[in-house]
Structure formats: C-alpha cells, structure tokens
Amino acid sequence: xxxxxxxxxxxxxxxxxxxxxxxxxxxxxxxxxxxxxxxxxxxxxxxxxxxxxxxxxxxxxxxxxxxxxxxxxxxxxxxxxxxxxxxxxxxxxxxxxxxxxxxxxxxxxxxxxxxxxxxxxxxxxxxxxxxxxxxxxxxxxxxxxxxxxxxxxxxxxxxxxxxxxxxxxxxxxxxxxxxxxxxxxxxxxxxxxxxxxxxxxxxxxxxxxxxxxxxxxxxxxxxxxxxxxxxxxxxxxxxxxxxxxxxxxxxxxxxxxxxxxxxxxxxxxxxxxxxxxxxxxxxxxxxxxxxxxxxxxxxxxxxxxxxxxxxxxxxxxxxxxxxxxxxxxxxxxxxxxxxxxxxxxxxxxxxxxxxxxxxxxxxxxxxxxxxxxxxxxxxxxxxxxxx
Amino acid sequence: xxxxxxxxxxxxxxxxxxxxxxxxxxxxxxxxxxxxxxxxxxxxxxxxxxxxxxxxxxxxxxxxxxxxxxxxxxxxxxxxxxxxxxxxxxxxxxxxxxxxxxxxxxxxxxxxxxxxxxxxxxxxxxxxxxxxxxxxxxxxxxxxxxxxxxxxxxxxxxxxxxxxxxxxxxxxxxxxxxxxxxxxxxxxxxxxxxxxxxxxxxxxxxxxxxxxx
Numbered sequence: 001x002x003x004x005x006x007x008x009x010x011x012x013x014x015x016x017x018x019x020x021x022x023x024x025x026x027x028x029x030x031x032x033x034x035x036x037x038x039x040x041x042x043x044x045x046x047x048x049x050x051x052x053x054x055x056x057x058x059x060x061x062x063x064x065x066x067x068x069x070x071x072x073x074x075x076x077x078x079x080x081x082x083x084x085x086x087x088x089x090x091x092x093x094x095x096x097x098x099x100x101x102x103x104x105x106x107x108x109x110x111x112x113x114x115x116x117x118x119x120x121x122x123x124x125x126x127x128x129x130x131x132x133x134x135x136x137x138x139x140x141x142x143x144x145x146x147x148x149x150x151x152x153x154x155x156x157x158x159x160x161x162x163x164x165x166x167x168x169x170x171x172x173x174x175x176x177x178x179x180x181x182x183x184x185x186x187x188x189x190x191x192x193x194x195x196x197x198x199x200x201x202x203x204x205x206x207x208x209x210x211x212x213x214x215x216x217x218x219x220x221x222x223x224x225x226x227x228x229x230x231x232x233x234x235x236x237x238x239x240x241x242x243x244x245x246x247x248x249x250x251x252x253x254x255x256x257x258x259x260x261x262x263x264x265x266x267x268x269x270x271x272x273x274x275x276x277x278x279x280x281x282x283x284x285x286x287x288x289x290x291x292x293x294x295x296x297x298x299x300x301x302x303x304x305x306x307x308x309x310x311x312x313x314x315x316x317x318x319x320x321x322x323x324x325x326x327x328x329x330x331x332x333x334x335x336x337x338x339x340x341x342x343x344x345x346x347x348x349x350x351x352x353x354x355x356x357x358x359x360x361x362x363x364x365x366x367x368x369x370x371x372x373x374x375x376x377x378x379x380x381x382x383x384x385x386x387x
Numbered sequence: 388x389x390x391x392x393x394x395x396x397x398x399x400x401x402x403x404x405x406x407x408x409x410x411x412x413x414x415x416x417x418x419x420x421x422x423x424x425x426x427x428x429x430x431x432x433x434x435x436x437x438x439x440x441x442x443x444x445x446x447x448x449x450x451x452x453x454x455x456x457x458x459x460x461x462x463x464x465x466x467x468x469x470x471x472x473x474x475x476x477x478x479x480x481x482x483x484x485x486x487x488x489x490x491x492x493x494x495x496x497x498x499x500x501x502x503x504x505x506x507x508x509x510x511x512x513x514x515x516x517x518x519x520x521x522x523x524x525x526x527x528x529x530x531x532x533x534x535x536x537x538x539x540x541x542x543x544x545x546x547x548x549x550x551x552x553x554x555x556x557x558x559x560x561x562x563x564x565x566x567x568x569x570x571x572x573x574x575x576x577x578x579x580x581x582x583x584x585x586x587x588x589x590x591x592x593x594x595x596x597x598x599x600x
Contacts, residue, residue, distance in 0.1 A: 214396040220499030273476040
C-alpha cells in the first residue's frame with residue numbers, strides 16, 4: 001500500500017513502519033517548529049522593546065513584528081507540510097488569508113506544543129537510558145533496568161511523534177484547503193481533461209479538413225479531368241476511372257470520420273441544429289423537438305450533443321425500435337434532454353461502456369443521467385445539465 | 388458565364404478555376420475569404436458564385452452567410468455552395484433564400500465528377516435548384532408527414548427533383564416515359580398541397596417541404 005501521509009503510515013505493520021523514514025520525517029517536522037518559535041520570540045522581543053518607550057509603541061511594534069512573522073512563517077508551514085503529507089495541497093480561493101491564519105495559529109500555540117512533544121517523547125527515553133551515566137550512585141540493577149526501559153520506549157516515541165506530526169499536518173491541511181476544495185479540484189481537473197480532449201478533436205478535424213480532404217478533392221478533380229481526355233473504352237480510361245472511384249470512396253470515408261471526430265454545425269449553429277442533423281442521419285426515423293432560448297455554454301452543448309449521439313447510436317444498434325424521439329428544453333436553469341424509443345427496452349448500464357461513459361461525461365458538468373428501460377420497452381434516457 | 392470562386396484552400400481554388408475555364412466559363416475572381424467574396428461580387432457583378440461554407444476569418448460558416456447576404460442584395464445571383472459534409476440546416480437556409488431559385492448545395496466530393504458538377508452549376512445559373520443526393524438520401528430516411536403520404540416511387544421522383552433534374556432526365560433515370568414522370572409529379576404536388584397557381588416554383592416548394600421534413 002502506498003503511504004502518502006504520516007497518519008496513513010501509522011497503519012503499516014510495526015517493523016516496516018519503524019524501519020521507514022516516517023518517524024524521522026515526523027521528528028524533523030516537529031523540530032522545524034524552532035523556526036516559528038524563533039519568530040514568536042522576535043515578536044515578543046519587539047513588544048518588550050517597544051513597551052520600554054511607551055505602551056502604544058509596544059503594541060504597534062508587536063503588531064508589525066507579527067505581520068512580518070506571519071508572512072515568513074506561512075510559506076515555511078506550507079513547505080514543511082510535505083514532510084508529513086505528500087499529497088499536493090490544491091489551490092483554493094483566499095489562499096493568502098488561510099496561510100496567514102495558519103501562521104498565527106503556529107506562532108501562538110502550535111510551535112511550543114510541537115517542541116514540548118518532541119522533547120518529552122525523545123527526551124524521556126533518552127534520559128532513562130542514560131540513567132547509569134547521569135546518576136552514578138544508583139544500584140547497578142536499577143541502572144540496567146532503566147536503560148532497558150529507555151531503549152524499549154524509543155519505538156513508542158516513534159509512534160507518538162509520527163502520530164502528532166500527522167495530526168498536526170492534517171490540521172494544517174484543513175486550514176490551507178478545506179475538504180470540499182479537493183473534490184472541486186478533482187472536478188475541475190476532470191473538466192480540464194475533457195476540454196483538452198475537445199480541443200484535440202477540433203484540431204484533428206481541422207487538420208483533416210484542411211489537409212487530407214482538400215487534397216483528395218483536388219486528386220478526384222484531376223482524375224475526373226483526366227478521364228475526359230482519355231479515349232472511351234481504353235485501358236488507361238478504365239484505370240483512371242478505377243482510381244477515381246477509389247478516391248471518391250476515400251473521400252466518403254474521410255467525411256464520416258471527420259464528422260465523428262467533431263461536429264462543426266454544433267460549433268456554428270448550436271445544439272438544436274446539431275441534434276436535428278444527427279437525427280437526420282439516424283437509420284431509424286427520429287422526431288426532433290428541441291427548443292432552446294439561445295446558445296448554451298459550450299461544455300453544456302458538447303455534453304448534451306454526446307448524450308444524443310450516443311443514445312441514437314444505441315437506439316439504432318440495439319433497441320429494435322421503429323421510431324425514436326429527442327426533446328430538449330431548458331427548465332429552471334437546467335437543460336433537460338430526453339431520448340426515447342419504442343423498442344425492446346432492457347438497456348443496462350452495467351453492460352458495455354457507452355452509458356457509463358455518458359454518465360462520466362455528465363458528471364464533469366455536474367449533470368445527471370437517468371435511464372428507464374424495462375424489458376419490453378419503451379426506453380427513456382434523460383440527461384439533466386445545469387446551465 | 389462569369390463566375391466568382393471563394394475557397395480558402397489554394398490548391399482547390401486554382402483547380403476549380405481551371406476546371407470551370409476548361410468548360411468555357413470565365414472566372415472573374417477567385418478569393419480566399421468571405422469579405423473578399425462580397426467585395427469581388429460587388430466589383431465584378433458575376434452571374435454565379437461558387438463558394439465554400441467554412442472560410443476565414445472565423446472558419447465557421449462565413450461562406451454560407453456571405454452567400455445568403457449576397458443573394459439578398461443581388462436578386463438573380465446564382466449561388467452554388469460547396470460543403471465538406473452534408474448539413475441539412477445549411478441546405479434549408481440556402482433554399483429558403485429567394486424561394487430556392489438559382490441555388491445549389493453540393494458536397495465537395497461532387498467536384499470530382501467534373502461534367503455533372505459543371506452541369507449542376509449551369510442548372511443553378513439557369514434559376515434551378517440543386518440539392519446534393521446525399522442530403523436527399525438522408526431526408527428520405529425521415530418519413531414524416533406530409534411526406535409519409537408519398538409512395539416510394541413518388542419519393543424517388545421528389546429526390547430527383549431536389550437534385551435539379553428535368554422531367555426528361557428523371558424519366559431516363561427511372562426508365563419510364565416523361566408522361567409517367569409528369570403524372571408522379573402531379574401526384575406529389577397534390578399530396579403536398581401545392582396549388583397549381585404557384586406552378587413556376589412548385590418544384591422548389593416541394594423540395595422545401597421535403598427539406599423541412
């Protein structure tokens with residue numbers, strides 16, 4: 001198992017844990033509290049020095065020193081968090097404010113708890129172990145016993161240090177980035193991935209359209225012209241016609257490919273036109289009733305378009321339906337798209353990746369997918385996307 | 388015929404110009420973006436425009452929009468729009484401009500069939516309507532009222548009308564007499580509720596009904 005935080009490391013079996021770097025990292029994390037301790041000392045010194053002149057100056061000097069210390073301590077806290085927590089801290093709004101809060105907490109409370117914790121847990125066993133040296137007049141047996149006790153307590157200290165270091169790290173993380181922010185960061189990173197894929201698809205479509213397709217059209221045109229000049233019935237005419245037919249087939253295939261990669265009409269004219277278009281190409285007749293107040297945000301349009309394309313592809317392949325329908329409306333700030341058919345029903349998200357893929361895509365835009373497909377039909381697929 | 392070509396791919400633009408000139412047309416200007424197209428038409432007053440849908444500066448549907456704008460300002464200007472794939476929305480918008488007379492919407496693939504392509508341009512320039520067979524095929528799949536009332540044969544005939552074919556040409560394609568074609572067409576008009584008074588444009592109206600599904 002991968003341990004990415006000190007707290008997770010505590011759950012390992014004792015020997016691998018004790019042999020790992022985690023107790024040392026925990027100790028280093030706590031020892032580093034000497035730095036905010038020093039900063040706190042400087043704040044106190046500033047207050048004391050100011051108060052020698054006047055109370056007001058003491059307050060002012062103290063606040064100024066605190067502000068400076070907070071600015072210095074915050075990045076330090078963020079940096080040393082990596083010792084006990086290897087998970088990256090997500091970017092959140094109001095980052096400066098959160099860092100300042102953590103710095104103040106550290107300056108006033110946490111640093112001395114850290115240092116006391118460290119000195120007691122390490123210092124206790126060490127003092128015990130060194131008893132024979134420190135107290136020469138002790139009975140030899142008692143000396144040996146306390147040395148053994150001290151050595152045996154050291155592993156316990158490793159646990160205590162790692163536990164406090166981990167808890168302290170969790171606290172710092174909670175202040176720097178509250179729990180939901182990680183979820184929204186995940187959502188955002190998924191949205192970024194989907195956007196990147198979308199960009200890539202558009203680039204591929206553009207390249208095919210501007211490159212291969214134009215060249216094939218030119219080739220087809222040249223072959224057509226060549227055919228005009230060749231004597232009817234000659235071998236050359238036959239070969240040219242054959243090549244021409246091949247070029248036309250390649251063009252037709254390329255056209256389908258390009259369309260599958262990216263819908264230009266979706267970009268140009270929006271969801272209603274694109275749905276009309278994809279329904280028009282369905283081998284099963286599909287009624288379209290999509291009325292929208294205008295263009296919707298691009299991610300919403302693209303997601304809804306994929307839902308419809310995938311649903312219509314399923315409808316044609318599996319449903320056995322004679323007729324289908326697509327409706328689309330915006331109701332109270334949510335785009336609701338429904339695809340229905342009069343087919344055999346029994347569509348199951350557990351089989352095949354199509355429906356799960358749709359649900360995943362919808363999740364990125366915080367949408368929902370619901371499916372009703374009893375055996376015997378009819379099938380009704382409903383997607384809701386906030387917009 | 389004097390033609391303006393608008394196409395952003397240089398290779399294709401030059402090829403198209405060469406092709407049209409070979410068939411005896413005069414290419415008065417060939418341009419690479421929508422604003423230049425509008426400028427060229429204003430300057431040269433051509434009889435026909437051949438334009439791509441997607442063009443600079445935005446690489447969306449500038450070519451189509453420019454064509455619609457030009458038709459609004461120049462009644463009688465024939466426009467043949469080339470598209471890299473079938474788009475019913477664009478085809479319908481184009482056919483609705485000026486009642487569908489003198490417009491064509493073809494896949495770029497059709498340029499390769501040079502003779503048919505030039506014929507299509509001629510039909511458009513003569514005030515005809517040309518719709519790509521691929522659009523027609525897609526629309527045939529959607530058998531919606533009032534089209535559902537048409538027999539398969541009548542749908543076939545309507546599809547050929549949409550391609551801008553004459554009765555004679557349709558008869559030849561389907562191996563029937565011209566009289567039989569005329570009878571099918573009369574039935575189509577009746578079933579689509581197109582009164583005889585609108586005769587001149589009834590073929591276009593029928594195609595429009597068809598396109599709107």
